[in-house]
Amino acid sequence: MGLPAAVLFGLFYFVPFIANLRYSLTKWDRITEPEFVGVRNFVNLLTNDDLFYKVLGNNLRFTFLVVLFQTLFSLIFALFLVKNTRANIALRTLFFFPTILSSVSVGMIWLFMYDPNFGAVNLFFTRLGLENFALNWLGSEGSALYAIAFTQVWFHTGQMMVIYIAGLQQIPQELYESAEMDGASRWQQFRNVTWPMSIPTTIVVMAYTTIQSFRAFDLIFSMTQGGPNNSTNIFAVLIYQTVFSELRIGYAATQSIFFILVLVLVTVLQRRFLSSRYEK
């Protein structure tokens, strides 16, 4: 009974996966016949492609920022809203709300928010007398990646917060009671009870956020398409452009392989790091 799903998945996931390995050894523009070039694409990519390294840097920076802040904020908000009071439940519903929107909608909304002349972000800073912060957020190389990372965090913090709340509510109440009897401060309670007890949840949140950040294609494509000057270009966008703007199928396939390698490496390292914490 598992056969239909397995066959479909095999045909349209694993077969393309293998085909991708084959394409990566060719030079192909889809107009002429593919030409076998061995590992030339791999050599080119590693030794002679500044854009690839820029994109790798962007992708890692973006993932790091999003994972750090999304995990931090979602944990903080979960702590604030962990009790099931009516007001807290209403706020949870509100904070979760962006998650149900599409990346393109979120992209369009924040395109306006960041508008250098009319956007609410700059309006806010100008009103406060902080004209120095009124930047062309998405238009300048220095700030665009950060502006999108902020949007991504805005987009999914509520979803991760709900996961944290479920985790926090599993922590036995007695632990807090005895900590309180020992006269532990709020910070000490967090340090010695909440944080160690919520590490399994943190592992889930960080793993999911990592994959989510690698899949931020939709958001980035609708906000900046990788610009300005490739400062927001990440792997998925780069691969898309190599296929459609440059018609270099073989090279795009090679980029995809590195995309997979980086994704797997980041996930494995992260899991190692967190589980070593957990076992202590």
Next chain:
Amino acid sequence: MIYKSIRYVSLTIFALLIIIPSAIVVLGSSKTDAEVYNKPLALPESWNLNNFRFLFEVSNVGRSFMNSVIVTGFSVTITLVLASMCAFAISRMITVTGKILFSLFAVGLAIPGQVNLVPIFILFNDLQLTNKLSGIVLINVVTTLPISVFILTAFFRELPKEMYEASEVDGATPFRVYRSIALPLSRPAMGATAIFLFVITWNELLFPLLLITDNDKRTLPLTLLSFRGEFFSNYSMIFTAVLVASIPMVAMYLLMQRSFISGLTAGAVKG
């Protein structure tokens, strides 16, 4: 005291960060472009549906909306049927086959189908599945199978074994056990998975962008994206379109918040 004020201030800031952009969009759909730019947060001079009327007249939004409904409906249904059958099989198999099947989908979960964009683009061109809604349905099903199989397997494994064994003794075929016992019991898990699938399928951009060039076959996110070029920075139109694209999900969210939240987090936790 300090804790309380920090809590109050940060909750207020995040609440405003969500309310303000949403208000700008909702109010903007009743405004002219000049109003959006000059007074984004003021109430519109008059509440009206002019933007909606204009949008449906000049653009393909109506068509795209229908396309999205069709694509999402078929994708979610097919994924649910295939994934639940597969998950049931995995949970009932103690043999190696079950483990292999499970780890196949585990790979798909760790490495999302999006990394296959090059070979899928080539393959779908060869199979002439581009510019077809069925092509989009097919790739949606493939990319959402792993997560659905995971959520549902976790659920089926929790069902008490005796439930199945009794009916197997009575000579029921596996398919019968699946249909008359497993499926009815799994309604909550199926519901949660369905919601998760609805949201991600309705909002999906990458594969439609890759496989659709024909205006009449566009799904909503694609049409919305094209507005950036077409209406340039005509934000009253863009906001109206954002609203049209979001209304089904927002309405469902407001009606069944609980199931939505648990559905969308099950996707993350089980994955």
